[in-house]
Amino acid sequence: MDKAAFFAILLKDLQRSNVMLRKKWATIINENQFSTLDFLPILNEKEQIASRFLWLLSEVGEMYPAILKADLPAWFQQFEKGQVALKHALPTYWKIVGVPLENEGTAIDLLFAVIASNEANVTIKSRAIFVLHNLVQKYPHLKGEFEVCLNAQRNKYSAAFDKGIRKILR
Numbered sequence: 362m363d364k365a366a367f368f369a370i371l372l373k374d375l376q377r378s379n380v381m382l383r384k385k386w387a388t389i390i391n392e393n394q395f396s397t398l399d400f401l402p403i404l405n406e407k408e409q410i411a412s413r414f415l416w417l418l419s420e421v422g423e424m425y426p427a428i429l430k431a432d433l434p435a436w437f438q439q440f441e442k443g444q445v446a447l448k449h450a451l452p453t454y455w456k457i458v459g460v461p462l463e464n465e466g467t468a469i470d471l472l473f474a475v476i477a478s479n480e481a482n483v484t485i486k487s488r489a490i491f492v493l494h495n496l497v498q499k500y501p502h503l504k505g506e507f508e509v510c511l512n513a514q515r516n517k518y519s520a521a522f523d524k525g526i527r528k529i530l531r
Contacts, residue, residue: 362389362393364393364399367386367389367393367395368399368400368403370386371400371417372403372406372410375403375406375410375413375414375417376407376409376410378413378416380416380420383413383416383420384420384424386417386420387417387420387421387424387425388424390421390425390428391421391424391428396431396432397418397428397429397432397436398432398435398436400414401439404439404444404446404447408446411446412446415446415447415450418436418454419450419453419454419457422457422458423457426457426458429454429458430458430459430461433455433458433461433464434461434463434464436451436454437451437461437464437467440471441467448471449475449480449481449482449485451468452472452475452485452488452492453485453488455468455472455488455492456488456491456492460492460496465496468492469493469496469500469503472489472492472493472496473493473506473507473510475489476489476490476493476510476511476514477513483518483519483522486514487525490511490525490529493507494507494529508530511526511529512526514526515527
């Protein structure tokens with residue numbers, strides 16, 4: 362499939378897309394060896410289109426992790442350049458394919474910020490906690506700060522969320 366034609370399809374249909382259609386598109390990206398970065402301008406579309414595109418990137422990562430993993434450092438650069446829509450998507454991508462080594466330092470800062478944020482929903486916070494927990498295992502000197510951050514989130518959300526935090530804090 363031609364990249365320009367596929368781009369046009371995404372612009373037209375993302376807003377009404379469902380998971381099955383996004384999985385089909387993930388397969389098209391894989392089969393045509395498109396870089397996910399080729400579709401970066403979609404993030405500048407209206408919020409519903411941009412958010413569905415971010416969901417598509419998750420589908421790409423779930424189905425074809427090597428594609429997302431290869432592009433993830435560049436997606437992180439886009440966040441650093443001001444693509445704030447990526448702030449809550451990056452923890453999901455890092456949960457799927459891991460944090461690129463070259464982004465670990467700033468990723469750790471972002472993950473702490475997401476966990477502490479009042480803007481992030483409990484799903485995004487849970488993903489950020491999962492990713493940061495793995496990084497804390499790698500960098501044990503962060504354990505104290507991580508525990509303080511987690512304790513600040515206790516009793517704010519569901520019993521299941523609190524149970525997950527207690528399990529990590531053991």
